Amino acid sequence: MYDAYFKYLRNFSPKPLTDDEKALIMKNFTPFRLRKRQYSLQAGDICKKFAFIVKGAMRMYTIDDKGIEHVVRLGIEDWWMGDRESFVNLSPSRYHIDALEHCDLLYLTLEGANELQEKVPAFCQMKSILDERNQMANHRRLTSSISSTAKMRYTEFVECYPELADRFPQHIIASYLGINKDTLSRVKRQHNLK
Amino acid sequence: MYDAYFKYLRNFSPKPLTDDEKALIMKNFTPFRLRKRQYSLQAGDICKKFAFIVKGAMRMYTIDDKGIEHVVRLGIEDWWMGDRESFVNLSPSRYHIDALEHCDLLYLTLEGANELQEKVPAFCQMKSILDERNQMANHRRLTSSISSTAKMRYTEFVECYPELADRFPQHIIASYLGINKDTLSRVKRQHNLK
DNA sequence: AAAGAGCGTAGACAAATGTCTACGAATGTT
DNA sequence: AACATTCGTAGACATTTGTCTACGCTCTTT
Numbered sequence: 001m002y003d004a005y006f007k008y009l010r011n012f013s014p015k016p017l018t019d020d021e022k023a024l025i026m027k028n029f030t031p032f033r034l035r036k037r038q039y040s041l042q043a044g045d046i047c048k049k050f051a052f053i054v055k056g057a058m059r060m061y062t063i064d065d066k067g068i069e070h071v072v073r074l075g076i077e078d079w080w081m082g083d084r085e086s087f088v089n090l091s092p093s094r095y096h097i098d099a100l101e102h103c104d105l106l107y108l109t110l111e112g113a114n115e116l117q118e119k120v121p122a123f124c125q126m127k128s129i130l131d132e133r134n135q136m137a138n139h140r141r142l143t144s145s146i147s148s149t150a151k152m153r154y155t156e157f158v159e160c161y162p163e164l165a166d167r168f169p170q171h172i173i174a175s176y177l178g179i180n181k182d183t184l185s186r187v188k189r190q191h192n193l194k
Numbered sequence: 195m196y197d198a199y200f201k202y203l204r205n206f207s208p209k210p211l212t213d214d215e216k217a218l219i220m221k222n223f224t225p226f227r228l229r230k231r232q233y234s235l236q237a238g239d240i241c242k243k244f245a246f247i248v249k250g251a252m253r254m255y256t257i258d259d260k261g262i263e264h265v266v267r268l269g270i271e272d273w274w275m276g277d278r279e280s281f282v283n284l285s286p287s288r289y290h291i292d293a294l295e296h297c298d299l300l301y302l303t304l305e306g307a308n309e310l311q312e313k314v315p316a317f318c319q320m321k322s323i324l325d326e327r328n329q330m331a332n333h334r335r336l337t338s339s340i341s342s343t344a345k346m347r348y349t350e351f352v353e354c355y356p357e358l359a360d361r362f363p364q365h366i367i368a369s370y371l372g373i374n375k376d377t378l379s380r381v382k383r384q385h386n387l388k
Numbered sequence: 389a390a391a392g393a394g395c396g397t398a399g400a401c402a403a404a405t406g407t408c409t410a411c412g413a414a415t416g417t418t
Numbered sequence: 419a420a421c422a423t424t425c426g427t428a429g430a431c432a433t434t435t436g437t438c439t440a441c442g443c444t445c446t447t448t
Contacts, residue, residue, distance in 0.1 A: 062337065070341035072333075085330050131325065136279050138332045139266075143256065145339045146372030147264040150405070169425065178340030180406050185427055344435070363395065374436050379397055 001031045004054040005106055008078055012129055013122035021120045028112030034058075034103040041083060041097040046090055049107040050082035056103025057167055060095050061175070071175040074164050080130070100168065150179045151187045195225045198248040199300055202272055206323055207316035215314045222306030228252075228297040235277060235291040240284055243301040244276035250297025251361055254289045255369070265369040268358055274324070294362065344373045345381045 002025065006017060017025075029052070034040055040058065041047050051058070058081045060073040072095060075081040086093035087110060108116075116123040144156055157177060158165045165173065170188075171181035179187075196219065200211060211219070223246070228234055234252065235241050245252070252275045254267040266289060269275040280287035281304060302310075310317040338350055351371060352359045359367065364382075365375035373381075 062341065064341060068341075070337070072337055072340075085333070088326065131329070132282065135325070135329060135332070138329070138336060139279070142332060142336050142339065143264070143266055145336065146266075146370075147256070147258060147262075171425070176340075181426085182407080182428090183405055186405090189427080365395075375396085376398090376437080377435055380435090383397080 001054055001104065001106065002026055002029065004078075005029065005052055008052075009122050009126060012126040015122065017120075017122060021122070024116060024119055025123075028116055029106040029108055032105045032107050034099045034105055036099055036102050039096060039098045040081070040105070041086075041093055041095065043094055043096050044092050047083040047086035047093050047095075047097075049109055050080060050084075050087055050113065051097075051103075052106040052108065053077055053079050053081060054104040054106060056099060056105070057101045058097060058099050058103060059168075059172060059176075060097045062094055063096070069175060070178075071172055074168060074172070074176055076163060076167055100172070145178055150177070150183055151191065153177050153179070154184060154187055155191070195248055195298065195300065196220055196223065198272075199223065199246055202246075203316050203320060206320040209316065211314075211316060215316070218310060218313055219317075222310055223300040223302055226299045226301050228293045228299055230293055230296050233290060233292045234275070234299070235280075235287055235289065237288055237290050238286050241277040241280035241287050241291075243303055244274060244278075244281055244307065245291075245297075246300040246302065247271055247273050247275060248298040248300060250293060250299070251295045252291060252293050252297060253362075253366060253370075254291045256288055257290070263369060264372075265366055268362060268366070268370055270357060270361055294366070339372055344371070344377055345385065347371050347373070348378060348381055349385070 002022075005025065006022065009017065030049075032051075034051075034056070040049075040051060041060075043062070053075050055077055058075045059071050060075075060081065060083065061069045061071045063069055073081070081097060083093040083095050083097070085091065086095075090110075113127075117127060118124075144153055148156065154173075154177060157173070168176075170184060174181040174184035177184070196216075199219065200216065203211065224243075226245075228245075228250070234243075234245060235254075237256070247269050249271055252269045253265050254269075254275065254277065255263045255265045257263055267275070275291060277287040277289050277291070279285065280289075284304075307321075311321060312318075338347055342350065348367075348371060351367070362370075364378060368375040368378035371378070
């Protein structure tokens with residue numbers, strides 16, 4: 001389990017981890033197996049653990065007044081999943097997180113994250129790089145959501161995240177893109193004809 | 195000019211600045227007066243300076259293939275304005291930034307930012323808090339853009355940023371919200387009737 | 389005062405997207 | 419094998435949003 005994370009860390013810092021660092025990581029990451037359809041977080045609860053996805057597929061979403069689900073984030077292997085706002089501020093989350101496939105996770109608490117950030121440079125490095133990337137990705141998603149049609153948004157999504165496009169069911173992707181599942185179906189049909 | 199920024203910093207760190215710190219800030223921030231309709235950044239250029247707005251109102255936007263402007267960010271007193279991706283990566287920006295009113299700015303270069311981050315704890319503190327906040331604000335904006343109608347988006351916007359709502363012309367706000375200016379006009383009309 | 393630019397509003401129409409219902413294929417469950 | 423569930427597709431229709439044109443108001447500039 002932990003090897004997946006050690007390997008992942010090498011993407012951010014080429015320097016090999018010391019044994020002490022590995023021990024710290026193993027101490028602070030708790031392996032967890034989340035079964036399909038099981039919740040990792042329920043809206044109203046505080047997000048006390050951030051998940052590193054070793055294997056599987058997850059989503060984070062809200063449910064609005066009309067009972068409609070809106071997918072806010074998707075994640076598969078090597079992605080992180082959690083409600084950052086709730087995690088950092090210890091505030092109740094507005095989001096649900098659940099598994100769309102059986103998942104192998106490594107759970108990290110806030111204290112764990114803080115300790116690793118202090119004592120494991122590679123982790124700190126990872127965090128700051130991810131923060132930057134995340135910020136840019138969100139920004140791009142926002143721009144495209146504001147200025148593009150449904151068809152363009154879907155095309156961009158497939159180009160940008162091909163792994164996600166065939167991993168998640170279509171209605172989930174539609175929700176992620178902020179469009180109706182029927183609309184997405186239509187868009188794909190018209191797209192194929194050209 | 196600098197006093198505005200010193201005062202602003204106190205929101206992030208109560209500890210008063212030392213004279214050395216003040217000197218460092220004054221060394222790295224360049225005052226600049228940007229007149230109405232003047233550009234601070236043109237798409238294609240590298241964003242070499244980040245602006246702290248002492249006074250005035252600015253916007254950042256793209257122009258798409260059809261020549262339509264899409265406002266990505268708005269800013270007034272005590273806000274920052276710049277294309278972070280371009281600024282950090284020294285990559286050409288896709289955005290324009292200009293002034294909607296006469297502006298008094300404090301310009302900061304990347305080197306300046308790095309020096310301040312190293313040597314002025316209050317600045318570093320400010321940056322990390324702003325990063326967090328910015329991330330959350332973007333996330334909220336994204337969620338609302340994906341899951342809300344035009345009317346709801348406008349209502350949320352007014353609640354969240356009343357200062358912006360009456361400071362910027364309506365067609366700019368419409369663009370910021372990702373809706374047509376005519377649609378926003380309609381939405382407001384219907385809103386007032388209820 | 390005159391002319392022009394910027395801005396908000398309005399209405400008619402077009403296009404995009406949402407809603408609803410139904411169906412069939414694939415999959416999982418018993 | 420029988421059954422229920424999930425998922426994608428399709429078409430008819432409603433609603434929302436965009437497009438275009440026109441008008442009037444305000445402000446600036448001349």
